[in-house]
Amino acid sequence: MATVINSSVQQFQACIDACNKCMQACEECLTSCLKEADVQARTHCINILRDCADICAMAAQWMSRGSTYAKQFCQLCATICDACAAECAKFQDTHCQECANVCRQCAEECRKMSS
16 A cells, blocks of 8 residues: 555555554454453453554554654564464464464564664
């Protein structure tokens, strides 16, 4: 997708898109996890899904405004996305497996952007 208004953040667009997709995947997965019979076993997963969704949303915001600190913030985002992917991968249901894949992709885009 192209930038909405300002072409000066075009260099970040792939990462912005990945972060937005990851935020949505984490929110959807979190909602699905809350409906699972073993919800108590998913407490850590649910908490990291919240963290991941929040940092991805904020990373997209920082990149969109061309923040001086976007690269450093995306390094932390990649770390949290990796942790979220590892936690989601422990559960065999489709929503967790798909979320883990989206988190891995986002982490990779964040690493590219921050290097």
